[in-house]
Amino acid sequence: MHKGRLEAFSDGVLAIIITIMVLELRAPHGAEVLALAPLLPVFLSYVLSFLYIGIYWNNHHHMFQATERVGGAVLWANLHLLFWLSLFPFVTDWMGENHFAPVPTALYGVILFMAAVAYWILQTVIIAQHGGGSLLAKAIGRDLKGKASPILYALAIASAFVSVAVAQALYVLVALIWLVPDKRIERALAQHPRVHE
Amino acid sequence: MHKGRLEAFSDGVLAIIITIMVLELRAPHGAEVLALAPLLPVFLSYVLSFLYIGIYWNNHHHMFQATERVGGAVLWANLHLLFWLSLFPFVTDWMGENHFAPVPTALYGVILFMAAVAYWILQTVIIAQHGGGSLLAKAIGRDLKGKASPILYALAIASAFVSVAVAQALYVLVALIWLVPDKRIERALAQHPRVHE
Amino acid sequence: MHKGRLEAFSDGVLAIIITIMVLELRAPHGAEVLALAPLLPVFLSYVLSFLYIGIYWNNHHHMFQATERVGGAVLWANLHLLFWLSLFPFVTDWMGENHFAPVPTALYGVILFMAAVAYWILQTVIIAQHGGGSLLAKAIGRDLKGKASPILYALAIASAFVSVAVAQALYVLVALIWLVPDKRIERALAQHPRVHE
Amino acid sequence: MHKGRLEAFSDGVLAIIITIMVLELRAPHGAEVLALAPLLPVFLSYVLSFLYIGIYWNNHHHMFQATERVGGAVLWANLHLLFWLSLFPFVTDWMGENHFAPVPTALYGVILFMAAVAYWILQTVIIAQHGGGSLLAKAIGRDLKGKASPILYALAIASAFVSVAVAQALYVLVALIWLVPDKRIERALAQHPRVHE
Numbered sequence: 001m002h003k004g005r006l007e008a009f010s011d012g013v014l015a016i017i018i019t020i021m022v023l024e025l026r027a028p029h030g031a032e033v034l035a036l037a038p039l040l041p042v043f044l045s046y047v048l049s050f051l052y053i054g055i056y057w058n059n060h061h062h063m064f065q066a067t068e069r070v071g072g073a074v075l076w077a078n079l080h081l082l083f084w085l086s087l088f089p090f091v092t093d094w095m096g097e098n099h100f101a102p103v104p105t106a107l108y109g110v111i112l113f114m115a116a117v118a119y120w121i122l123q124t125v126i127i128a129q130h131g132g133g134s135l136l137a138k139a140i141g142r143d144l145k146g147k148a149s150p151i152l153y154a155l156a157i158a159s160a161f162v163s164v165a166v167a168q169a170l171y172v173l174v175a176l177i178w179l180v181p182d183k184r185i186e187r188a189l190a191q192h193p194r195v196h197e
Numbered sequence: 198m199h200k201g202r203l204e205a206f207s208d209g210v211l212a213i214i215i216t217i218m219v220l221e222l223r224a225p226h227g228a229e230v231l232a233l234a235p236l237l238p239v240f241l242s243y244v245l246s247f248l249y250i251g252i253y254w255n256n257h258h259h260m261f262q263a264t265e266r267v268g269g270a271v272l273w274a275n276l277h278l279l280f281w282l283s284l285f286p287f288v289t290d291w292m293g294e295n296h297f298a299p300v301p302t303a304l305y306g307v308i309l310f311m312a313a314v315a316y317w318i319l320q321t322v323i324i325a326q327h328g329g330g331s332l333l334a335k336a337i338g339r340d341l342k343g344k345a346s347p348i349l350y351a352l353a354i355a356s357a358f359v360s361v362a363v364a365q366a367l368y369v370l371v372a373l374i375w376l377v378p379d380k381r382i383e384r385a386l387a388q389h390p391r392v393h394e
Numbered sequence: 395m396h397k398g399r400l401e402a403f404s405d406g407v408l409a410i411i412i413t414i415m416v417l418e419l420r421a422p423h424g425a426e427v428l429a430l431a432p433l434l435p436v437f438l439s440y441v442l443s444f445l446y447i448g449i450y451w452n453n454h455h456h457m458f459q460a461t462e463r464v465g466g467a468v469l470w471a472n473l474h475l476l477f478w479l480s481l482f483p484f485v486t487d488w489m490g491e492n493h494f495a496p497v498p499t500a501l502y503g504v505i506l507f508m509a510a511v512a513y514w515i516l517q518t519v520i521i522a523q524h525g526g527g528s529l530l531a532k533a534i535g536r537d538l539k540g541k542a543s544p545i546l547y548a549l550a551i552a553s554a555f556v557s558v559a560v561a562q563a564l565y566v567l568v569a570l571i572w573l574v575p576d577k578r579i580e581r582a583l584a585q586h587p588r589v590h591e
Numbered sequence: 592m593h594k595g596r597l598e599a600f601s602d603g604v605l606a607i608i609i610t611i612m613v614l615e616l617r618a619p620h621g622a623e624v625l626a627l628a629p630l631l632p633v634f635l636s637y638v639l640s641f642l643y644i645g646i647y648w649n650n651h652h653h654m655f656q657a658t659e660r661v662g663g664a665v666l667w668a669n670l671h672l673l674f675w676l677s678l679f680p681f682v683t684d685w686m687g688e689n690h691f692a693p694v695p696t697a698l699y700g701v702i703l704f705m706a707a708v709a710y711w712i713l714q715t716v717i718i719a720q721h722g723g724g725s726l727l728a729k730a731i732g733r734d735l736k737g738k739a740s741p742i743l744y745a746l747a748i749a750s751a752f753v754s755v756a757v758a759q760a761l762y763v764l765v766a767l768i769w770l771v772p773d774k775r776i777e778r779a780l781a782q783h784p785r786v787h788e
Contacts, residue, residue: 005204005258007596012212012406015603019611020216022677024224027615027685031692050677054670061596061666075258076376079251086219086247094224101228179667202401202455209409209603217413221421272455273573276448283416283444291421298425399598399652406606414610418618469652470770473645480613480641488618495622 003070006078010060013082017089018053021046024093042096045108048171049092052112055178056085056119066136067126077125081118087111105167106160112171113153120146149174200267203275207257210279214286215250218243221290239293242305245368246289249309252375253282256316263333264323274322278315284308302364303357309368310350317343346371397464400472404454407476411483412447415440418487436490439502442565443486446506449572450479453513460530461520471519475512481505499558503551506565510544543568594661597669601651604673608680609644612637615684633687636699639762640683643703646769647676650710657727658717668716672709678702696758697751703762704744711737740765 025042028035067074091111095104123146127137140146156170222239225232264271288308292301320343324334337343353367419436422429454475461468485505489498517540521531534540550564616633619626658665682702686695714737718728731737747761 009208011600016216019607031689090222098228206405213413295425403602410610484616492622
């Protein structure tokens with residue numbers, strides 16, 4: 001099966017998620033600088049979610065560049081990932097509107113955790129279809145980042161009830177870890193120039 | 198005519214429908230876990246609709262992989278299908294906001310029924326253009342799932358006025374029937390590797 | 395220049411316009427059949443606009459299939475068309491919410507008129523780039539439909555202040571004229587199989 | 592890496608931004624012509640932003656036509672540009688709702704300024720990957736427009752607190768400067784017909 005349409009549909013959903021979140025940033029009634037002050041937490045949570053959706057798009061892009069075949073299981077694993085990502089606008093808004101209160105902060109982490117698990121399932125399904133010696137399997141390697149992220153999210157969820165600052169710091173930390181571009185796949189692709197596009 | 202743009206437009210519409218539904222999941226004012234409780238029916242009806250749009254995307258994807266020519270009639274039959282799917286956000290919201298009350302539950306089934314009819318029309322138009330011996334005609338075969346779905350939706354609509362639980366169970370049942378990937382087209386495609394992309 | 399990205403961007407904008415209009419169809423508070431009654435005019439104006447955006451997508455699709463080169467002027471003429479089409483959700487909502495009152499009905503016609511003019515400009519710019527003997531120029535021919543539409547819209551705008559029923563009938567009439575697929579381009583393409591894709 | 596998916600994702604985000612802004616143009620309650628009067632500033636600020644997003648799409652399109660390779664840095668520089676553009680609906684709405692008051696007018700300029708800087712960064716990253724003798728580097732040349740724009744935006748931000756009319760005139764002026772299609776890249780491409788698509 002051809003991977004082009006799966007990529008196009010995912011791109012569409014991710015583009016809408018990343019853009020729709022800005023609708024929660026409602027224009028205030030006043031026209032002074034101070035009228036913007038209550039929007040600051042909503043804006044900050046928008047920036048964090050924009051970063052995360054950007055990271056997912058980037059990694060999704062890399063993963064499917066190293067993918068050759070797309071079967072039915074991959075289609076559903078991909079939709080499962082998009083489902084959890086589609087809840088980003090909701091948790092982003094709830095967390096921002098409540099100035100990073102403990103429960104919304106923890107729920108934000110739950111969605112991050114579920115999205116990470118869904119990404120891992122998708123990656124596992126693709127590798128299972130291609131075999132352990134495949135380009136993607138080699139590129140992923142030991143997948144330290146992929147394994148560390150859910151652990152750090154779980155830690156953040158727990159710490160949200162003690163200190164939301166620690167939880168938020170952990171969310172930012174994981175984002176920064178992923179911001180460093182995934183050289184693994186780029187390197188593997190460079191060594192195998194004959195990639196299907 | 199080239200099918201690429203019809204697929205791209207359909208992907209766009211489906212991506213927006215699936216994502217826009219989450220806008221009905223409005224962030225509650227409270228910041229406690231209990232503040233989320235009233236959202237549960239809206240969330241559940243979102244999950245059901247996400248599943249259905251995902252199924253339609255998957256089947257649409259498979260159907261057009263087995264399609265070679267796209268004429269004017271196919272363009273309009275496709276737009277007709279997209280019209281009924283575009284009403285999903287409305288009925289999803291109405292059903293969720295009213296905690297699965299009988300009338301909204303029945304209307305949800307009416308939209309499912311009309312979308313199923315529209316999908317059948319689209320499939321029939323494509324087969325008519327390709328001939329009975331075509332790849333898609335062979336792949337569809339007796340089309341048991343396609344024939345059973347509208348009957349089960351009609352049954353659900355009627356039962357909504359007696360027991361909404363039965364109606365909802367039927368909606369979930371049909372979704373599960375379709376979740377099993379459509380091996381027919383994959384199998385037919387595997388036997389005819391020379392597919393136009 | 396390559397036309398693929400212009401088509402993809404236009405598809406995206408049209409897909410969003412056609413889908414976003416359904417957001418105006420807000421779920422009513424009651425759960426009975428009668429609660430839907432006030433939505434009927436909004437629904438009918440949604441159906442009309444869905445039809446029109448579908449027609450524009452169809453014609454846009456056909457026109458660019460017969461187009462070979464895309465220069466800077468075409469990019470801007472296309473954006474100009476998308477601008478008028480982007481006002482559809484606004485006029486659709488205003489007309490529906492006010493039960494087809496004269497002024498909103500007339501404004502709906504003004505947007506239809508401007509979109510028709512923008513489409514004609516785009517077509518003229520493309521033909522100017524390709525020359526009078528080009529595939530598109532031949533396919534368009536005398537362009538009776540394209541010339542009759544703005545006249546009928548102007549007639550509808552004027553009649554909206556006398557009888558909104560006449561104005562609406564004219565809007566539906568023009569839509570039906572266009573629903574008949576544009577055989578001209580399909581025929582011209584069939585005669586020139588060597589089309590750039 | 593392949594540039595197709597970066598273009599598709601950017602097209603999706605830009606298509607949504609340009610279309611979502613129209614949602615702020617809410618249908619008024621009255622059905623007379625005068626009911627539209629309060630919408631005029633919102634409409635005008637919509638037109639200005641539509642023009643700017645159109646310009647960005649056009650220039651983005653041209654820039655990537657002259658681009659051959661897309662690495663990790665380009666992906667992130669592109670997301671950074673999309674982030675600032677995603678704030679257009681917010682500032683457009685705030686400026687329109689407040690009838691072009693000084694602070695919203697200045698903030699609109701700040702977003703324009705940041706988007707221009709982000710565009711310049713993206714351009715610089717692409718040129719760095721391709722080398723100073725590359726097609727894009729030659730096409731950009733001295734980049735007078737790109738250098739003048741941020742200066743004019745900064746001037747507009749400052750003048751917003753003295754006269755909003757001057758600030759708005761500057762925003763329109765820069766838009767008009769860019770409306771003139773970027774002949775440089777078209778010319779450079781015409782001289783190097785062997786462009787990767």
